Amino acid sequence: MTTSETDRVTAAVRRLRRAGLRNTAARRGVLDQLAHAVGGRGHLTVTELHHALLVRGVAVELSTVHRVLRQLVELGIAHTVPVGRTTTFGLADDAHHHAVCGTCGDMRQLPAETVEASLAAARAVGIDPDPPGQPSGVVVYGRCAGCRTAPR
Ligand SMILES: [Zn+2]
Ligand SMILES: [Zn+2]
Incomplete structure (x- = not known):
């Protein structure tokens, strides 16, 4: 964990506490x-998160990981982006949007300011582009360099 990772987790734990939720091993591990x-x-997907926790020796059920993620999304600490048939989860503390490879699911975060004009245009026609708890903001779907060059 880098210092900034630790800072983000500390800030998220503070928000959990304010919401009356304890800092359990499962919550802390997911964060x-x-x-x-x-x-x-x-x-990360729920499966990836669950696997990573088990590898780290945090013994949690998959259903617990689902429940923790739902709480984090409800509190606005995390947000979701659909990739193919799965849902991915990321920290929402730093405003950002997403570019996703529709073929392999690779993802990059886009700085908020790079899509601000699109969001302003959506608001201007009465659509809230970033409602809490919903798939967040702008997702640009495309193909990554690896998938473009991979033989078919
Ligand atoms: Zn994100
Ligand atoms: Zn790809």
């Missing part, structure tokens, strides 16, 4: 993994 993912793809 640790989500914060760590920010430096890479940014988002």
